[in-house]
Amino acid sequence: MSIYQTLKKEIEKLDLKPEKEEIGQVLEVGDGVARLSGLPYVKNFEVIEFERTKTEGVALNLEEDSVGAIILGDFSRIKESDIAKRTGRILSCPVGEELIGRVVDPLGRPLDGKGQINAEKNYPLERIGPSVMEREPVNSPIHTGIKLIDALIPIGRGQRELLLGDRITDKSPAALTCILNQKKEPKRPICVYVAVGKKEAEIARTVELLRKAGAMDYTIVVAAPASSPVSFWYLAPYAGCAQGEYFMHKGRDALVVYDDLTQHGYAWRQIALVLRRPPGREAYPGDIFYLHSRLLERAAKLSKEKGGGSLTALPIIETQQSDLASYIPTNVISICDGQIFFDAGLYLKGQRPEVNIGLSVSRVGSAAQTKAMKKVAGRLKLELAQFLELEQFLEFIEEVDPETRKRLERGRRVREILKQKMLSPLPFEKEVVAIYAAVEGFLDNVKLEDVGRFEEELFKTIDAEKGEIFEKIRESREFDQEVRSELDKIIHSLVKKYAPEGD
Missing domain, CATH: 3.40.50.300 (P-loop containing nucleotide triphosphate hydrolases)
Incomplete structure (x- = not known):
């Protein structure tokens, strides 16, 4: 069989059909953005492919005579006159x-x-x-x-x-x-x-x-x-x-x-x-x-x-x-x-x-x-708001009456108990206990510099003696009278250790 006949036979086997393909051409490129001619039917946020580098881009600007696209990769490899094709895909992940x-x-x-x-x-x-x-x-x-x-x-x-x-x-x-x-x-x-x-x-x-x-x-x-x-x-x-x-x-x-x-x-x-x-x-x-x-x-x-x-x-x-x-x-x-x-x-x-x-x-x-946090946080907002207002006002006054002094000292302890290191999250039940101890005035007789140490010891004492307090708050999301009375006993006994001598 001659070469001519062989080629003829192979060509007859081919099933050639015309295919419509929408293409565009790069007009300019820079800073991760390309401007293209052509692609008249491209959709907003459609992925387009740059044929030579196989890099993808996303159509963003659909203008009358050009398309603006951001390039998803190294834009330095894309040159003017490169061919870009539609993919029909909207950008997804x-x-x-x-x-x-x-x-x-x-x-x-x-x-x-x-x-x-x-x-x-x-x-x-x-x-x-x-x-x-x-x-x-x-x-x-x-x-x-x-x-x-x-x-x-x-x-x-x-x-x-x-x-x-x-x-x-x-x-x-x-x-x-x-x-x-x-x-x-x-x-x-x-x-x-x-x-x-x-x-x-x-x-x-x-x-x-x-x-x-x-x-x-x-x-x-x-x-x-x-x-x-x-x-x-x-x-x-x-x-x-x-x-x-x-x-x-x-x-x-x-x-x-x-x-x-x-x-x-x-x-x-x-x-x-x-x-x-x-x-x-x-x-x-x-x-x-x-x-x-x-x-x-x-x-x-x-x-x-x-x-x-x-x-x-x-x-x-x-x-x-x-x-x-x-x-x-x-x-x-x-x-x-x-x-x-x-x-x-x-x-x-x-x-x-x-x-x-x-x-x-x-x-x-x-x-x-949660109901537990609502109970203790309601008082906290009021205590803190009054303290901050008072602190601002007292910048201009040297002497204050005993009642105002007491409110000021409590406010300082409330602020101190809210201090916390970042990247050291506290479980919700421990937050409730700490805030409760501050707003109920248990810390009034604890020195300001000892508040952080008192908080740590309080958590350790509850874990060791009455771990069910944390468990009840965590599971029920409530702060009932039974939990409150158990907690009061532990805090009272611990406060005695921290109270200044003579109190």
């Missing part, structure tokens, strides 16, 4: 149980060297939050393990509580303390920690801290370190939210920490300016409010008909010189259901946690507290 205990990038790719993740489901990064009718009021607490926050600014499951303060303050450690505390909670939520624009060494330290405490057993870390493309900084919070939503839709509780949304705002500003979107205040684009509102609106407590799951959001914002009135902080404050303000002034005075109670609020309030 793998979600599910398989990701628990793993460190991933915003696309769900592993960063911890523990092998591939074979997730059964993918969730889109962008999704509209639950409607009003699909939600129900927030009514159960998510304990942070920080006495001051759980008593005065309680956070509920399904709430959005903003943590904000200057760079030096303990915003991130407070959020990590909350994650660590979930290990002891009876209805433990799945936690997602989103690190945006942080140093890789800092992220590694955080992961190691969580691992040593056993918190990685219920935590997913979504990392977009400082060395990653700006597109990953922008996508990381949405990816973390998608991870939490999966568990919410399964009827479970999830907690997402966004650390921090200031870097997220910077990333979007950079992308928007390169995409030539009109700049507004502080050079942010006009949709900077929508950037954060569409993310935080996805946090919710779902109704029983929808499974009753919840997604709690703890966004973190960095302020400049404690300025709460600047652009991004005011935006996020107005979106959230309350804020906890970490005051740099209190931090420098040595108060820990350095929470400014006057500028902090939880709009869910006591609805997100």
Whole structure:
């Protein structure tokens, strides 16, 4: 058989059909953003593929004669005139149980060297939050393990509580303390920690801290370190939210920490300016409010008909010189259901946690507290408010009457008992006991410098002599008369040891 006949036979076997393929061409590329011609029917947030490098991008700007896309990877490899194709896929990431205990990038790719993740489901990064009718009021607490926050600014499951303060303050450690505390909670939520624009060494330290405490057993870390493309900084919070939503839709509780949304705002500003979107205040684009509102609106407590799951959001914002009135902080404050303000002034005075109670609020309030905490915290708010007002007033007065002096001394002891080291969460039942001892005046005869030691010894004494006190509070979530009388006896006997001689 001749070569001609062989070729003819092979060609006849071919089943050639015309295929329609939508392609575009790179016009310019820089700073993680490419501008393309063509692709007239591409959708917003659709994944496109650059043919030569096999790098992916996401379409964001759909203009009349061009498409603006962010590049998911090394943009330096993409050149002018490169061909880009539509994939028909909306950007999504793998979600599910398989990701628990793993460190991933915003696309769900592993960063911890523990092998591939074979997730059964993918969730889109962008999704509209639950409607009003699909939600129900927030009514159960998510304990942070920080006495001051759980008593005065309680956070509920399904709430959005903003943590904000200057760079030096303990915003991130407070959020990590909350994650660590979930290990002891009876209805433990799945936690997602989103690190945006942080140093890789800092992220590694955080992961190691969580691992040593056993918190990685219920935590997913979504990392977009400082060395990653700006597109990953922008996508990381949405990816973390998608991870939490999966568990919410399964009827479970999830907690997402966004650390921090200031870097997220910077990333979007950079992308928007390169995409030539009109700049507004502080050079942010006009949709900077929508950037954060569409993310935080996805946090919710779902109704029983929808499974009753919840997604709690703890966004973190960095302020400049404690300025709460600047652009991004005011935006996020107005979106959230309350804020906890970490005051740099209190931090420098040595108060820990350095929470400014006057500028902090939880709009869910006591609805997100157990009966036991409500009983002791009601008095605490009043005692502390009166003390802070009195302390401010007494800056200008040297002599005070005995009654005022007594109230002042009690207030100082209440403030002292609320002091706590970060990353050392306290179980809910111990918080109740410590606050009860302070507001009922048991510490009035204990020296101020001995309050911390008294608290530690009180916990050890109860564990050794009447461990059932903690057990009853933990299980019943109430603080009944029987528990109260047992506790009074222990505190009275312990106070005698600490009372100054002659009292």
